[in-house]
């Protein structure tokens with residue numbers, strides 16, 4: 001086992017990027033701090049649909065970790081965690097090495113869920129992790145085939161709109177109505193765009209299983225084809241489920257408003273891997289947790305009282321329409337247009353720039 005760190009940051013998710021940015025700006029607490037992440041860059045999901053639609057280059061959508069960690073005075077270890085033992089706060093890395101932290105902070109995201117597929121004669125591709133997805137998507141583009149996307153949330157809709165004109169026959173499956181949780185008028189706007197782009201939309205059609213080359217919903221085949229993209233509901237990473245950390249009904253790390261694990265207060269969790277009442281799983285909340293997390297980790301290391309994360313009631317959603325515009329939703333109000341796309345582009349580029357440093 002390597003010598004214990006004062007703090008181990010696991011995953012370069014959106015909240016940890018905020019922590020590193022603030023610490024790079026001079027608010028780093030003392031102590032030995034290390035980041036463990038399998039990728040050498042953090043991808044900004046908000047720009048992925050624009051990348052697929054050909055409006056961005058990949059280097060515009062990601063934040064290299066080496067300069068950010070160097071600026072923050074953090075050691076960076078390129079590795080994936082394969083096991084966590086919450087009681088001892090020790091991690092096992094791919095390759096077998098073990099690490100221990102006096103404090104831990106988890107921001108590892110949550111990959112999409114796959115339906116049961118023991119005998120699938122269909123290629124399955126998850127949208128996360130992004131590097132693996134992008135490599136496969138490039139191969140798919142060289143030999144286009146029919147494709148179905150699973151997931152009727154913001155990510156599924158944006159992906160469908162970005163890919164529609166590059167795929168011969170694209171279907172989008174949503175277990176509930178499209179964009180559930182958003183105002184109904186956003187759904188209607190999205191449906192119009194999807195229809196205009198020729199996407200076959202299947203709402204209230206939960207896909208439970210893949211048999212051969214068919215998707216089954218309620219036991220019946222609803223689509224046949226060679227390729228399936230998974231962009232549906234987040235699922236907890238298996239090693240978090242077996243870590244001993246208290247979890248919610250679905251297996252996400254249950255946290256208090258200080259972002260500490262309910263069972264192990266020396267472990268923090270933020271972003272999609274965590275479960276906190278009133279906090280939907282999306283990039284907006286993960287980003288907002290960053291500054292509070294940075295402060296609370298510094299307070300924890302110096303024995304000061306922690307502060308509470310108070311989720312804002314409304315989040316701004318800007319969904320790329322695949323052609324440079326965007327659909328906007330805020331507090332029950334929706335609109336759309338080219339100007340929304342320009343605003344989204346400005347916000348997204350600003351996010352990446354702020355973390356890329358000078």
Ligand SMILES: Cc1cc2nc3c(=O)[nH]c(=O)nc-3n(C[C@H](O)[C@H](O)[C@H](O)COP(=O)(O)OP(=O)(O)OC[C@H]3O[C@@H](n4cnc5c(N)ncnc54)[C@H](O)[C@@H]3O)c2cc1C
Pocket residue numbers: 010011012013014015016036037038039042045046048049079080081082107108109110127128129154155158159231237270271272273281282283284285286318
């Ligand atoms: C196409 C698409 C578009 C989206 N657009 C938006 C949007 O416009 N607005 C919005 O609010 N949300 C959007 N989302 C949702 C958003 O991506 C997530 O909610 C957000 O990324 C969650 O951030 P996070 O901090 O939890 O972790 P993530 O950003 O998912 O990062 C997880 C990190 O953990 C690392 N990691 C993973 N496994 C391990 C491991 N075993 N060991 C160590 N490190 C690990 C990863 O490498 C990564 O660095 C979109 C999602 C998709 C798929």
